[in-house]
Amino acid sequence: xxxxxxxxxxxxxxxxxxxxxxxxxxxxxxxxxxxxxxxxxxxxxxxxxxxxxxxxxxxxxxxxxxxxxxxxxxxxxxxxxxxxxxxxxxxxxxxxxxxxxxxxxxxxxxxxxxxxxxxxxxxxxxxxxxxxxxxxxxxxxxxxxxxxxxxxxxxxxxxxxxxxxxxxxxxxxxxxxxxxxxxxxxxxxxxxxxx
Amino acid sequence: xxxxxxxxxxxxxxxxxxxxxxxxxxxxxxxxxxxxxxxxxxxxxxxxxxxxxxxxxxxxxxxxxxxxxxxxxxxxxxxxxxxxxxxxxxxxxxxxxxxxxxxxxxxxxxxxxxxxxxxxxxxxxxxxxxxxxxxxxxxxxxxxxxxxxxxxxxxxxxxxxxxxxxxxxxxx
Numbered sequence: 001x002x003x004x005x006x007x008x009x010x011x012x013x014x015x016x017x018x019x020x021x022x023x024x025x026x027x028x029x030x031x032x033x034x035x036x037x038x039x040x041x042x043x044x045x046x047x048x049x050x051x052x053x054x055x056x057x058x059x060x061x062x063x064x065x066x067x068x069x070x071x072x073x074x075x076x077x078x079x080x081x082x083x084x085x086x087x088x089x090x091x092x093x094x095x096x097x098x099x100x101x102x103x104x105x106x107x108x109x110x111x112x113x114x115x116x117x118x119x120x121x122x123x124x125x126x127x128x129x130x131x132x133x134x135x136x137x138x139x140x141x142x143x144x145x146x147x148x149x150x151x152x153x154x155x156x157x158x159x160x161x162x163x164x165x166x167x168x169x170x171x172x173x174x175x176x177x178x179x180x181x182x183x184x185x186x187x188x189x190x191x192x193x194x195x
Numbered sequence: 196x197x198x199x200x201x202x203x204x205x206x207x208x209x210x211x212x213x214x215x216x217x218x219x220x221x222x223x224x225x226x227x228x229x230x231x232x233x234x235x236x237x238x239x240x241x242x243x244x245x246x247x248x249x250x251x252x253x254x255x256x257x258x259x260x261x262x263x264x265x266x267x268x269x270x271x272x273x274x275x276x277x278x279x280x281x282x283x284x285x286x287x288x289x290x291x292x293x294x295x296x297x298x299x300x301x302x303x304x305x306x307x308x309x310x311x312x313x314x315x316x317x318x319x320x321x322x323x324x325x326x327x328x329x330x331x332x333x334x335x336x337x338x339x340x341x342x343x344x345x346x347x348x349x350x351x352x353x354x355x356x357x358x359x360x361x362x363x364x365x366x367x
Contacts, residue, residue, distance in 0.1 A: 040262070046285025049255030052247070053286065056259025056267070059220060059243060080248030084256075088245060180290055184262050193264035 001159045002137050004098055008032050008069075010141050011096075014148050018065035019187070021054045024098055024105075025069040027163075027175035037190040042180050044105075048077030051085065051095060058090040058152070061191065065092050065148070072099040072119060073111050079122065085153050086127025093152035095123070100162040108164040123155035131155040204358060206232035208337045209297070210239060216295075216344035219265040220245060222253035226272035226299045250275030254282035258292045272299040273317040273357075283324060283353065293347040295340070300330070300357040321355055332359035 005028040012032050019038050022029035026041040033039050040057070044050075054068035075082075075097060085093065101114035111117075120133040130150050134140040140158065147154055165172060178186070188195060209232055213221070220243045221236055236244045247253045250271045257267035271279075276298050287294060302311025309315055321328050327346065329339040343354040 042290070044285075045258075045289050046255070046281045048251065049258075049282055049286050052252045052255035053259040053262075056220075056256040056261075057263045058259075059245070060260045060263025060265040078249070078252055081252050084245060084247055084252070088243075184290065187262060188264065191264060 001135060001161045002140065004028055004160050004163065005032070006137055007096075007098075007140065007158060007160070010137070010144055011067075014144050015067070016065065016148075018067045018094070018148075019057060019061065021050065021057070021066070021068040023050045023069040023074070024071040029069070030175060030177055036178075037186045040183060040187055041176055041178070042183060043174075043176055044074075045180070047074055050074050051078065051081045054095070055081065055085050055088065055090065055093060058093040059088060062090070062092055064191070065094060065152075066090070067094045067096065069096045069098055072097060072101070072117070073103050075119065076111055076117075079126075082123055082126035082128065082155075086123075090153055091151040093154070094148060095128075095153060095155045097155070097157045098160045099157055100160045102162050102164070104162045104164045107166045108162055119157040120155060123157075128153050128155045131157070133157040135159040204331055204333050204336065206235050208334050209340065209358075210235045212337055212340035212344075213268055214239070214241060216341060217266045218268045219243065220257075220260045220267045221270055222247055222256050222260075222267060223270045224248070224250050224253070224272075224275055226275075226301070232270070249278065251279040251282040254279055255286040257294045258286045258290050261292050261294065262290075268295050268297060270297045272313075273301050273320075274313050276355075277313075277316060277320050280320075280324075283326075287353050288324065291351040292353065293351045294353050295343045295347050296326075296353055296355040297340075298328075298355050298357050300359050303357070303359050305359075317357065326353055326355055328355035328357055330357045330359055 004025050008028050021040045050070045058066035097119050102108045102110050120131040124131040222245050236242050253269045260267040302314030329343050331339050340356050343356045347354040
């Protein structure tokens with residue numbers, strides 16, 4: 001299994017000027033990123049929508065790479081979006097999945113059939129032209145440049161160590177350093193979008 | 196008895212309103228009323244039609260499209276709107292996304308008792324979420340669609356257009 005922070009550190013070296021939706025990796029990414037105005041650390045506005053949001057962003061900004069760090073619990077809620085993404089074929093879309101095999105933010109209960117789901121196979125079956133799976137950091141580090149040089153949509157499933165939270169939501173310390181409104185305004189300013 | 200065309204809400208009128216308001220992407224899940232609109236949207240080069248497999252996925256996708264500087268619209272049935280509650284809350288209301296929801300008002304009638312619970316709960320659902328809405332039944336009502344777009348832009352909120360099911364021409 002991989003550590004999410006280590007994955008993100010390696011990814012950062014190859015990021016270029018990609019827009020990054022860090023998803024559940026956000027708590028680490030905010031400390032690693034060097035281009036926060038191209039980041040979209042929204043946390044979890046409503047579970048099940050990460051990939052859909054990132055797809056929308058990729059379709060609206062076809063000349064910028066869009067990278068999402070999705071999670072398996074989120075994706076299991078919305079598996080059908082893989083078919084939509086495959087149909088739209090956004091060439092700038094890179095879909096990384098952090099699979100910790102559990103609902104980490106609710107105490108670590110396993111997701112359905114936690115240890116036996118091959119998300120890369122599902123993505124390929126839905127029509128993604130490129131799908132990969134990693135369970136060790138060395139292989140991922142060796143391949144990341146090649147992955148990001150392919151035309152999207154690309155899917156990358158990675159087994160990660162769970163980082164379990166078991167505090168009531170009201171007692172958790174937020175890792176987000178900007179409000180959601182500030183995040184979206186910062187991104188749009190960076191992209192030259194006038195609202 | 197055949198209804199005269201002016202008594203219908205034509206798909207051409209809906210498409211014209213979308214184009215007038217700069218819609219670039221339509222998030223859509225087909226329902227029994229929108230076949231002709233589908234064909235028109237597919238043929239319209241200024242629109243990207245994105246079919247979602249579940250209505251709740253249209254809301255985060257619309258948020259992403261808006262964040263990227265384009266103009267989404269969501270075209271779904273009232274049944275799917277109700278399915279989408281948490282996505283609507285978190286991704287559109289929570290992120291202040293200005294988006295128009297064109298909602299097929301299945302079961303709606305003004306000629307007697309409404310027997311379809313899809314219609315019974317539609318306006319109650321919108322009221323519960325504090326979403327303003329406009330009823331559109333025929334071509335004469337079409338300017339209300341532009342009113343909805345303008346209101347969404349001004350308020351940075353979703354605004355719904357309920358397409359009255361009895362009189363539209365989408366099934367012709």
